[in-house]
Amino acid sequence: MSFAKTFLNEIKNIITDTAVILTIIGGVILYSFLYPQPYARQSISALNVSVVDYDKSDVSRSVIFKLEATPQIEITRNDLSEKDAKEALVRGEVKAIVVIPRAFKRDLALNKSPTIAVGADSSYFLIYGGVLEGAMKAILTQSATIKVARLLKKQVPLNQAKESYIPYSLNVINLFNKNNSYTQYVIPAVFILILQQTMLIGLGILGGGVNERMRRREKDYFTDAPIWEIYLSRAIIFFMLFFVHMLYYFGYSFTHFEVTRLANMSDLLTFGVAFLCASISFGLLLGSLFSSREIATPIVLFSSLPLVFAAGFVWPVEELPQSIYALAMLVPSTPAIHGFLSVNQMGADFSMVVDSYTILWMQCVVYLSFAVIIFSWKRKKYVSKLF
Numbered sequence: 001m002s003f004a005k006t007f008l009n010e011i012k013n014i015i016t017d018t019a020v021i022l023t024i025i026g027g028v029i030l031y032s033f034l035y036p037q038p039y040a041r042q043s044i045s046a047l048n049v050s051v052v053d054y055d056k057s058d059v060s061r062s063v064i065f066k067l068e069a070t071p072q073i074e075i076t077r078n079d080l081s082e083k084d085a086k087e088a089l090v091r092g093e094v095k096a097i098v099v100i101p102r103a104f105k106r107d108l109a110l111n112k113s114p115t116i117a118v119g120a121d122s123s124y125f126l127i128y129g130g131v132l133e134g135a136m137k138a139i140l141t142q143s144a145t146i147k148v149a150r151l152l153k154k155q156v157p158l159n160q161a162k163e164s165y166i167p168y169s170l171n172v173i174n175l176f177n178k179n180n181s182y183t184q185y186v187i188p189a190v191f192i193l194i195l196q197q198t199m200l201i202g203l204g205i206l207g208g209g210v211n212e213r214m215r216r217r218e219k220d221y222f223t224d225a226p227i228w229e230i231y232l233s234r235a236i237i238f239f240m241l242f243f244v245h246m247l248y249y250f251g252y253s254f255t256h257f258e259v260t261r262l263a264n265m266s267d268l269l270t271f272g273v274a275f276l277c278a279s280i281s282f283g284l285l286l287g288s289l290f291s292s293r294e295i296a297t298p299i300v301l302f303s304s305l306p307l308v309f310a311a312g313f314v315w316p317v318e319e320l321p322q323s324i325y326a327l328a329m330l331v332p333s334t335p336a337i338h339g340f341l342s343v344n345q346m347g348a349d350f351s352m353v354v355d356s357y358t359i360l361w362m363q364c365v366v367y368l369s370f371a372v373i374i375f376s377w378k379r380k381k382y383v384s385k386l387f
Contacts, residue, residue: 003229009221010233013206019293024202024238028245031194032253036187047130050077050085050094055104063100063116063142072134089121096120096131108146176260176346187259188345189313189337191249192275196333197300199242200283204296206234207287207375214382215291223383227372235280242279246272250344262347271339271353274360278332281367288374311337335359 120131310328339356
């Protein structure tokens, strides 16, 4: 059997398998639009907040006005008591409570330090952080206004009063993620994982299906063709398809969702080729291990969430158990995520990701070798019974 015939048989085997086509084409395209949607707003804003103003003075109203002016907070309730505000929080009508104490204006006039209580729903850290950020901005702004006003009453010039209260100027520069948004650091990493997982499902279904058919004593091209022809044909087909998917993700999808791109094209493609080759070899290995086509999808899907958390971009690598991180490094997506994020999102030189690049090629060689050995053993086991 010639290589061209084996290649055509592999193409036929792939395009006639509905599950494989839906996964490696439909799934990739669907996820490119579906997954980023929860992060499309970039940041938390207009969180419903209840204010309990026991003081009801012009100063407390000024604080409330400044709270309303922050983008994170939208005051939707003005409750008369903390009990009413807590009930609204439990019902989910508000996400936080701000309590201004009695005698707030009087204590400020007496140079005391009254306490403004802020209670937020900390079961959702993003909401909790957004409320605290907005409240702190408003309260610190009011505090600065009061302190500067006191200095002005003492005949201190305005510029000197400002400088005495804030003796320094803080210039904050957000590196690699100027908007502090989830889009910039979650989507690039998860796109890499999506490419890998859809590829593994497709190759797992194909490999498991071949093992299943051989176990049923079916005779076809996969029982006669050299193993290198079968795997090379399958690898070429998947590489060509997922190379287009990779360009689509890092091209159109990044542009559409305004994800930063700092890598030059040559570095991106060089690293991408290593990632695709390692993922294909890993998929061929899984396909050779699976005894049936049905188990590929649940096994790969159930592994997705652990891989997300073990990859080191959602949770710091330093806080992960070393054993968990070592296992995660055996999967191509983990070194690929490190390399792609460093080169594409942080502008690192390619020499800085050589370790990840080398790991991917080592995985490619090792996994492909094991895949050939296992498939060869299974084919001898099943095919020998045909004769």
